[in-house]
Amino acid sequence: MSDEKSLEKWTPSLVSKEDLYDALEKAFDYRGDITITLKNDTKIVGYVFNRESKVAEPFAELYPADRDEKIKVYYKDIAGLVFSGVDTAAGKSWAVWLEKQKAKEAGQPH
């Protein structure tokens, strides 16, 4: 089981360009939805499945939670983001399963 702490509910502070780039890297790695607020106050909730930070106009790609299409959001348009969705990779430990198995084999309720 990974010891990494979940980023669920995290709201990164985007003071510098590096903050933004780091937050989007973490958003790409996160297995839950992210809420992105654009500089025009539009909010997008979706799953960040890609990001490209080494091109002239860095962007992230998302599947919005409310429609079936891929959308591209440019880093320069982002005002803020929140790790708003449930982290689907967290809390499903092998250890818990093994304990259940052991309890079952021992005939105990679990």
Add this chain to the structure above:
Amino acid sequence: MAVPFKQMWTVASYVLGKKLRGVRRYPLVLMLEPLMRCNLACAGCGKIQYPGHVLRKNLTPEQCFQAVEECGAPMVSIPGGEPLMHPDIVQIVEGLVKRKKYIYLCTNAILLEEKLHEFTPSTYLTFSVHMDGPKKEHDIAVCKDGVYDVAVSAIKAAVKGGFRVTTNTTLFDGADAKHYEQFFDDMMALGVEGMMLSPGYSYQKAPDQEHFLQRQKTQKLFTELLKNRKKSWKFNLSPLFLEFLQGHVDFECTPWGNPTYNIFGWQKPCYLLQEGYVQTFKELMESTEWDKYGRKSGNEKCKDCMVHCGYEPTAVDDTFGSLGGFVRTAKAAMAHGL
């Protein structure tokens, strides 16, 4: 012989054609993931941890055919998620058979018996049934009791129905080689064409991080597993890949050998590492910094990996890419009466 001659000939002529044309990087097997959702949540799998709206998405048959055409690989593996949960899986399979692609439909077999009548037996179609070992080990690996028995029943039905069937076994740390001898006997007794084996890879998102194998442990386990190898055991793997797993030959990874296409696009760089996506196969091949992957690169994520999707293409390339490789393969095959 675990793989039909017609399929071997197709693969051999494909590889030789690439060699003669001087193509250094070419795909061998397309990993086509038409969906991410599954009816199991195995502890060793890092493929299904996504929000619900992502899990509900499917590749369309047209997207699948487009990917197959773009890639050009002679073999297509259809993992997932559980491909039998895809509403258009029959149409996808029929389209790939029509294109004369050798398909390995990877399934946990929970739905196989129920859906079998929708498929037509073909040389091009193989059901690759996920079997992670004997009953107890398998049910623990898939985190659900009773799945082994369901899979055994489905294998029997598929074999009886005239389908090609293989098993697909991932081995984790702690696997007891002695138990697997009986398991191999049991699988062959079911009438499967061959068995695929691979050491597990530590997906970053897999809940079970403690039971994946490191390189030396992998070699030790596979040496132990195969030291009393019976002639009746047929492996659906290149003989040189089996030699590699036992530490008898050393190979470098071929990360472009099994490219992956799924609902997000073409996955960079390989089936196991998820470092970004591009929208075309050409872009995948041309924009990925391939030198950053494989053991020689020093990449920590590649250090202990010996998984088939990176090393089976190397073994096949070695077999058909040089006379020496062909002789090594023939020797390894003859040593085990293949």
